[in-house]
Amino acid sequence: MSHRTKWLLRNPAPDAEARLFCLPYSGVGASVFRRWPTHIGPLEVVPLQLPGRENRIGQPGYRDFPTFAKDAAEALEPYLDRPYAVFGHCMGAILAHALVTELPEPQRLYVSSSRVPHWAPDRRYRMPAPGSVGVYHPSMTEEQLAAEVSRVARTVGGADLHPDLVPLALRVLRGDLEMCFGYAPPLTPTGCPISTIGWTDDADVSPDEMGVWQEVAPTTHHVLPGDKLTFLEAPAELQELIEKDFRG
Amino acid sequence: MTQDIERSLRDHASVGSAAVTVEDDRVVAFVVPAAESLSLRELRTALADTPDEFVVLPALPLAGDGTPDWAELSRSRGDLRRRRQPYVAPRNDMERYLAGLWEDLLGVEDIGADDDFFTLGGHSLLAVRIRMRLQRDHGVTVPPEVLFENSVLHEQAAVVESMREA
Numbered sequence: 490m491s492h493r494t495k496w497l498l499r500n501p502a503p504d505a506e507a508r509l510f511c512l513p514y515s516g517v518g519a520s521v522f523r524r525w526p527t528h529i530g531p532l533e534v535v536p537l538q539l540p541g542r543e544n545r546i547g548q549p550g551y552r553d554f555p556t557f558a559k560d561a562a563e564a565l566e567p568y569l570d571r572p573y574a575v576f577g578h579c580m581g582a583i584l585a586h587a588l589v590t591e592l593p594e595p596q597r598l599y600v601s602s603s604r605v606p607h608w609a610p611d612r613r614y615r616m617p618a619p620g621s622v623g624v625y626h627p628s629m630t631e632e633q634l635a636a637e638v639s640r641v642a643r644t645v646g647g648a649d650l651h652p653d654l655v656p657l658a659l660r661v662l663r664g665d666l667e668m669c670f671g672y673a674p675p676l677t678p679t680g681c682p683i684s685t686i687g688w689t690d691d692a693d694v695s696p697d698e699m700g701v702w703q704e705v706a707p708t709t710h711h712v713l714p715g716d717k718l719t720f721l722e723a724p725a726e727l728q729e730l731i732e733k734d735f736r737g
Numbered sequence: 738m739t740q741d742i743e744r745s746l747r748d749h750a751s752v753g754s755a756a757v758t759v760e761d762d763r764v765v766a767f768v769v770p771a772a773e774s775l776s777l778r779e780l781r782t783a784l785a786d787t788p789d790e791f792v793v794l795p796a797l798p799l800a801g802d803g804t805p806d807w808a809e810l811s812r813s814r815g816d817l818r819r820r821r822q823p824y825v826a827p828r829n830d831m832e833r834y835l836a837g838l839w840e841d842l843l844g845v846e847d848i849g850a851d852d853d854f855f856t857l858g859g860h861s862l863l864a865v866r867i868r869m870r871l872q873r874d875h876g877v878t879v880p881p882e883v884l885f886e887n888s889v890l891h892e893q894a895a896v897v898e899s900m901r902e903a
Contacts, residue, residue, distance in 0.1 A: 498856050499820045520860035524795065527816040544855045544888035642862075651865040653881050658861075 495545050496537055496564040505533035507572040507596070507735070510565065512536075512581035512588070515625060515669065516638065516662035518543035525723040530732030532574065537561065539584075542661050550664045554587040554606075554672050562591035572596050574681075574735055578720050579603050579623075579694075580669055586705070589679050597735055598679050598706070601686040601720050602694045605701045607676040614669065621692035623717050627666040634659055644718055676704060683708045684734045686727065690716040709734055739764060742786050749783060751775050754797050756805040760814065763789040767810050769797055776841045792817055793844030820858075822851035831894040838870055839890065850891040854884075861885070877901045 498519050501508060509532040513521045519536035520543060527534055539557070541550025551557040574597040577585030582603030589598045604613045617624035623641045625634060638658050642650035650658060683706045687696030696712040703710075711730050713719070720727060739757040746755035746768060753771040757764065766788035768775070781787050798809040827833040827850050836848040842863045843854075854864070864884045871877050877900050887893040 498853075499816075502815070502819060518855075518861075520855060520858075523858055523860060528812060538855075543861070543885055544853065546882050547886040651862060653865055653868065654861050657882055657885075 494564050495540075495548075496561065497568075498536055498538055501535055501568050502533050505571065506531035507574070508533050508535050508568060509599075509731070509735075510535050510537055510573065510575045510585075510588075512575070512577040512584040513539075514579035514581050514623070515665035516658060518545075521721060524721055526728070529723075529728045530735065531572075532731065532735060535568070541664065546657070550661065550668075552664075552668055552671075554583065554668065554674070557584065558587040558591040561588050565592070569593065574599060574731075576731070577601070577603070579717070580665060583669065583672065586677070586679065587674075589681065590677050595679070595681045597681055598683045599686065599731060599734075600683060600699070600702060602688060602691050602699075602717055604694055604698050605705060606672065606674055607704070608701070609673055610670045615693070618692045621717065624693045625662060625666055627663075627670050631659060634662060638662065641718070645721060679706045682706055682734075684730065685710050686720070686730070687712045688715045688717060688719055689713070693717055738786065742766060742784070742788055745784055745786070746780075749780065751780060756797055756810065757788060758807060758810070760811060765790050765792060765814060767792045767794055767797065767805070767813070769794055770844065774842060775844050777844060777846050778837070778840065791844075791846060817845070820856045821845075822849060822853070825850040825891075827890065827894075829894065831898050832891055834874070835867075835890055835894050835897070838867060842866060848890060850894075852890050854888040854890075854893070856888075859888070871897060875901060 519538040522536040525534050540548035575585045576599040578601040582600035583606050589595045616626050639650045685699040685702045687699040702708050713726050743757040746752050753769040756767045777791050792814050798806040800806040827836045839848045843857050887896045
């Protein structure tokens with residue numbers, strides 16, 4: 490209990506068989522995984538907290554992916570003493586991919602609702618399609634971003650985002666969007682297999698586009714019922730495929 | 738004993754479902770709140786027999802036959818323990834006030850001075866409720882980012898005290 494890193498919300502279990510490091514989407518912190526179980530099969534669920542949000546709000550957020558990946562890999566080093574995988578949703582998938590390329594011997598990368606990092610930013614990100622929830626674009630005004638953030642809060646929490654939180658949420662989100670749009674890496678293989686998770690009602694990223702990840706590494710594709718935010722509830726089908734693909 | 742506690746928990750309006758067992762010689766009650774939040778203090782007061790500890794969960798994991806999945810419940814208890822820091826009793830009025838408030842918001846008992854709000858399951862909307870309660874009970878307006886950054890109980894108490902004096 491003596492060693493505490495702010496990258497992790499809690500100390501990983503000393504007896505875990507394996508670990509699943511989880512990266513949140515843009516604008517939010519590690520607490521978005523609070524509805525996930527503590528374990529999925531042999532994997533202990535370990536959400537990562539990035540600087541600039543929640544209990545790390547006093548630290549400046551990252552401006553680029555390579556710096557994030559190097560720092561995160563260094564912080565996780567003490568916890569890589571057993572098999573592990575990395576999960577990311579939307580921007581979290583791009584973070585997860587960057588992180589995995591810095592880690593020694595990851596077993597698997599799970600990516601949900603995200604186009605590939607090696608597509609140019611203007612191809613990777615689109616203006617929100619009609620009916621989509623939780624899609625942001627840097628060309629959106631503060632008012633448009635605020636309206637969308639509130640829509641996500643209503644969808645996820647059943648209530649509007651509290652007005653006290655709007656400026657904070659927008660600050661984090663704007664930083665994340667700029668970081669995403671400034672990122673144009675070449676195709677970078679992961680050195681481990683990938684599982685993709687597309688969602689039938691995802692109005693932003695179609696299951697077909699998830700297929701492009703096979704250019705990065707050998708890939709197992711999955712399509713689950715749900716929309717862009719369904720993963721927050723860790724549906725049983727998602728847990729099953731995570732466990733099954735991890736066991737190979 | 739465990740069955741009696743389980744029955745009285747299930748009968749209580751604030752409890753959705755409950756399962757009670759003995760682990761490490763302690764009576765442990767796993768409870769799912771009926772509504773958004775659950776005050777374990779009020780629940781303790783209302784019960785004739787009380788468990789040694791509570792573990793509050795969003796849902797009760799069930800085994801194939803519909804009975805509680807005790808292995809999974811035991812894991813949840815272990816997880817909660819790992820989220821906690823070694824217990825240091827709150828040392829002044831503000832620490833005690835915040836500990837009580839966190840206990841109600843997070844559904845965790847005996848919150849100590851070194852515990853972390855986000856580690857124990859807190860999130861930004863709950864932090865806003867801390868802010869509103871501080872306004873009401875202590876007349877002090879604390880920006881949400883100050884509550885976020887000072888997410889360890891004794892740090893939060895110190896910063897709230899300093900703002901109250903200013």
